[in-house]
Amino acid sequence: LMSALFVYPYWSYPSIWAYLLGSTLVHHGSDAVKLILNKRGNPRHHLLRYVGDQVVHVATAASIMLLPIGALRLEGGGPELWTKFYNSDFWVLYGSLIILATYFAAYFIEALKKSYYPERFQEILPEEYKIYGIIERTCLFNLAFLGPALWIFMPLAVLPRYILVRIRTQVFKDKMRATSILEISCTLLLGIIPGLALRFLTLA
Helix, strand or coil: HHHHHHHHCCCHHHHHHHHHHHHHHHHHHHHHHHEEEEHHHHHHHHHHHHHHHHHHHHHHHHHHHHHHHHCCCCCCCCHHHHHHCCHHHHHHHHHHHHHHHHHHHHHHHHHHHHHHHHCCCCCCCHHHHHHHHHHHHHHHHHHHCHHHHHHHHHHHHHHHHHHHHHHHHCCCHHHHHCHHHHHHHHHHHHHHHHHHHHHHHHHC
């Protein structure tokens, strides 16, 4: 459904529907295989299975560039803002990398902890901590992209986590897990690296 919404300006091209059908089958097939392997496979391979699944998803999405429709440029036929967005390499790249820094990173961190630190992170943190991480990495991503003059503010992006955890979390083990070196390091790296990649790719 989300894929169909994202390509709304291209709905008038019949080939886009063939692509959507093919990508949907691949996505559901990949997810089904991952779920089966998660139930039957080695728990310590959870990260490897998650990354492999994401590689399939990304490769499927990127495959559109190999098809004739990948070279299409929108010419009106919709809101001007949408046309500018879809014809802009920068905004498409920005959107792709910030999804990587936020959504992908949230599940990557969980998979990492399940694979290599199962004893310490047996229980998943409450959903609100995932939201904290997404907000933090959004800030880090944009600071990294905007330039060295703002990099000094990067540590401040994770400061609200410590404040909110102290105020709102009553369970001590949740406080320790939410502010662990692993958690903070992953948030910093997965927020900053995609931002720097965007800066390099667009400003180099």
